[in-house]
Amino acid sequence: xxxxxxxxxxxxxxxxxxxxxxxxxxxxxxxxxxxxxxxxxxxxxxxxxxxxxxxxxxxxxxxxxxxxxxxxxxxxxxxxxxxxxxxxxxxxxxxxxxxxxxxxxxxxxxxxxx
Amino acid sequence: xxxxxxxxxxxxxxxxxxxxxxxxxxxxxxxxxxxxxxxxxxxxxxxxxxxxxxxxxxxxxxxxxxxxxxxxxxxxxxxxxxxxxxxxxxxxxxxxxxxxxxxxxxxxxxxxxx
Numbered sequence: 001x002x003x004x005x006x007x008x009x010x011x012x013x014x015x016x017x018x019x020x021x022x023x024x025x026x027x028x029x030x031x032x033x034x035x036x037x038x039x040x041x042x043x044x045x046x047x048x049x050x051x052x053x054x055x056x057x058x059x060x061x062x063x064x065x066x067x068x069x070x071x072x073x074x075x076x077x078x079x080x081x082x083x084x085x086x087x088x089x090x091x092x093x094x095x096x097x098x099x100x101x102x103x104x105x106x107x108x109x110x111x112x113x114x
Numbered sequence: 115x116x117x118x119x120x121x122x123x124x125x126x127x128x129x130x131x132x133x134x135x136x137x138x139x140x141x142x143x144x145x146x147x148x149x150x151x152x153x154x155x156x157x158x159x160x161x162x163x164x165x166x167x168x169x170x171x172x173x174x175x176x177x178x179x180x181x182x183x184x185x186x187x188x189x190x191x192x193x194x195x196x197x198x199x200x201x202x203x204x205x206x207x208x209x210x211x212x213x214x215x216x217x218x219x220x221x222x223x224x225x226x227x228x
Contacts (some may be wrong), residue, residue: 035202043204043219043222046217088228101162
């Protein structure tokens with residue numbers, strides 16, 4: 001049972017336009033959400049996170065939106081740059097039982113076309 | 115500050131053999147988590163260690179084991195290797211246990227089982 005889903009395996013966007021990556025989750029216990037970016041032959045790099053008490057968090061060109069009622073979050077990248085081309089993973093965790101293990105989606109490969 | 119290091123970076127083994135992978139967390143980080151990444155399944159949580167104690171374990175068979183040393187370095191071991199164990203094994207460290215805050219990933223060890 002996949003608790004974190006990224007239904008789009010790939011996305012292509014023109015340079016300068018907005019990239020929107022989506023993520024859905026099923027476990028209502030999740031209370032912290034993160035986005036990671038991964039280049040080939042490297043480990044994932046933390047990008048941005050959001051707590052369930054918020055509905056938006058912004059960091060430069062990156063904004064994450066959380067809709068708890070829909071169990072949906074999205075990552076907006078504006079403007080998109082060719083260097084943003086990578087695989088993006090959505091992850092979720094919950095603090096119950098003293099564990100904060102991350103549950104990842106399968107990733108979305110973003111290609112930003114110059 | 116040095117990042118998370120993993121050794122070896124690449125490994126080729128044959129079915130039935132065993133393998134040990136090593137991870138050195140960021141200095142000061144006492145929590146280490148291990149993940150398996152495969153093309154079809156994304157990143158899947160293996161286990162998490164804090165202060166030499168396994169705090170949480172993912173849904174993997176007993177052939178997968180790990181440990182953490184007093185200096186926070188961690189090793190994971192896979193015994194009786196199967197073809198399906200071919201994957202990128204990622205180690206992540208964090209300041210406090212778990213993923214409520216961001217985890218910092220190493221570059222991974224690419225294991226190929228022939």
